[in-house]
Amino acid sequence: MTRAEVFDKAWRLGFKGDFSLFDEIYHPDFKGVAPAADEVELNFDGFKEVLHTLKDFIVFTPPKTLAEEDTFLKVHRYNKLKEADVFSLVTVFLTYKDGRIINQEYLIEELSFDPSEGQDWNWEDYE
Numbered sequence: 001m002t003r004a005e006v007f008d009k010a011w012r013l014g015f016k017g018d019f020s021l022f023d024e025i026y027h028p029d030f031k032g033v034a035p036a037a038d039e040v041e042l043n044f045d046g047f048k049e050v051l052h053t054l055k056d057f058i059v060f061t062p063p064k065t066l067a068e069e070d071t072f073l074k075v076h077r078y079n080k081l082k083e084a085d086v087f088s089l090v091t092v093f094l095t096y097k098d099g100r101i102i103n104q105e106y107l108i109e110e111l112s113f114d115p116s117e118g119q120d121w122n123w124e125d126y127e
Contacts, residue, residue, distance in 0.1 A: 004065045004075050007094065007101075015055035019048050027097050032104035047104075057082055059126050061115075063092065071096045078115045079108075080123050087111040 001009070010021040030044040042050060059082060063075035073094040080087050088110050095103040116122050 002065065003068065003073050004063045007075070008062045011051065014048065014051045017052060022048060025101055027100040027102040030102055033106060059123050061126055085114065087114055
């Protein structure tokens with residue numbers, strides 16, 4: 001699996017309350033900005049709590065790799081709010097230390113259209 005695929009799998013398992021892969025790929029000294037939490041920096045355990053809460057609100061597509069180096073991964077994916085037709089393009093910046101994610105930041109751009117329209121996928125594929 002690519003690092004982007006492992007990252008995606010960890011998030012999907014985390015949405016189900018299984019953080020075993022998270023524990024493998026995230027560095028114990030992790031610090032990151034919580035997605036959609038007004039730039040609040042969280043440690044590893046706090047980040048897992050936010051992720052577990054997000055499962056009730058969003059659906060996300062698998063990430064596509066934009067840039068990758070030994071210590072850096074940049075991916076983007078689409079998000080949809082579950083209870084509304086609100087869509088966003090999310091760019092995730094991952095920094096690695098000792099082969100594990102030490103930092104994670106986001107750039108979230110709200111979209112005025114449904115990115116699944118005209119594509120070979122739909123949101124139900126990822127719920």
